[in-house]
Amino acid sequence: MTREEVLQDIRERFGEDILEFLDKISTRVYIDIKAESIVRMCLYLFRNLGARFQTASGTDMPPHIEILYHFIIEDINLVISLRVWLNRENPEIASLAKEIEAFNWIEREISELLGVTFTGHPDPRRLLLADNWPECVYPLRQDYEEWDETADRTRGV
Amino acid sequence: MGKTIIPIGPYHPLLEEPELFTLTVDGETVVDIDMRMGYNHRGIEKLSEGLVFDNSTFVVERICGICSTSHPWAFTRAVEDIFPMEVSMRAKYIRTIIAEGERIHSHLLWLGLAGHFLGYNTVYMWAWKLREEILDVMEILSGNRNSYAMFKPGGVRRDIKAEDIPICLKKIDSIVPTLIMIKKAVLDDPVLHARLKGVGVLSYQDAIDFSALGPTSRASGVARDVRKDSPYGAYQEMDWNMIVTQNGDVLDKAVVRILEMIEAINIMKYCLENLPDGEIDACIKDVPPGEGIGHIEAPRGETFHYVKSDGTNRPVRHKVRAPTFMNLPTYKATVIGQTISDATIILAAIDPCYCCTERVAVKNDGGKMLYNGQDLVRLSQEKTERMRRRMGVK
16 A cells, blocks of 8 residues: 555544544654544554554653554555543553553553553553652653652763 | 573673563473563653753763664654754765664674674684774774764764775775675584574564564564665665565574674765765754654664654653664563573574673572573583584584
């Protein structure tokens, strides 16, 4: 399929799920979607369109938490980023880790750094943070405050 | 017979990425694996949010000592993608030269260590000796053996002098015969074939499901290379081959890396010989609000950076994903069912930070230490030795 056919296909198949469609440049497309559509859209991109999952990136943007799922379709050199907005008070989204192994670690990472709950994750342990890091303290949130009085985090710049 | 838990890791002064691998073994066979990382989480993404775009380049350069070109390039591409803008042709060529030099020295480093794990210390010595030549070239070009500080959003920091080019070409040419000799010695060695063929196979489907990257995926028949798929830098300017093999075992991963070095040498030479004239820096003044994605092919696979800007001089969000993040989970698919003596080389074949394997302790129920890291390397070397004797090779 060509680039236009792929985008047309996504538009037609997921018209209900798409909130906004930004065709930025020839190699980058950003699609804002409803949070509940994430599993079926990701599975369609990964399984049917043969996209490779690059990674997901979460950003704290009060009053929302934004998660971008980045895919690339290598044959047509197109990066498709699916954007979902979650409620910052109780961020929750369905996990894809049990369907596709590639989502496993990044969901664990976003969950501990931003406090997003991935429901149905098969292995929701910490990935990066230390064992003595307190619960419910999320370092990539905007309102993060230093909790460790002994820590020296001077940056030297 | 009861199962034994073998922890590999987590800390060693040599480690780039301290990690803990908990292997569950039944007799000699690995039946389960669990991985833990984050022992040295430095919070670089958070740190980068407080830095101006120019300074972030230096911070991401220090994510990895070996990939000190890949991260800055992915980051600068992400910043340039916010506009979007293209850098000048000369800057693209210079970036390509530095990146391919890094690929050669990274693969040589891997080849040497893989040889050491297998008891081929001659390969280790030769590979690291060759690596010195490439590091010398990098020093001539950038002023540093590592952490080249050549990249900045909009171009490169330092030009390549015309009088340096012949010296570099001569040095690069000087390693080619030795590299070809090593290639023949490794690929035609019957013991290595017997030792590595069919060991730690990553199937095509697993490579897709884990979204494996770089040589790890290309050895399993997944033709995936950012340099070909989403051309950047000067990679469309010349002919070069993407190396893809089909078996997915440790031998194929070695073959991909060795052949890739020869391609990288050709790319580097072409760029040095055909370096176009022009500006090297677009002198970016302001970064507009928006978001950008930069991804490039590092020696280990795709490095991915995402940058969000709000129009100030600092990124609002900077996400970094290194290739090992996607490749390491494939260890789960490749090590189960294999023996402990192969566990080190299967892990090394992914090219993560193999130093992990240096600090290995095998404990029994009483907590008495049976093996340490050197013992595991020794186990691996002894297996090669046994095969060598059985095959009658000296």
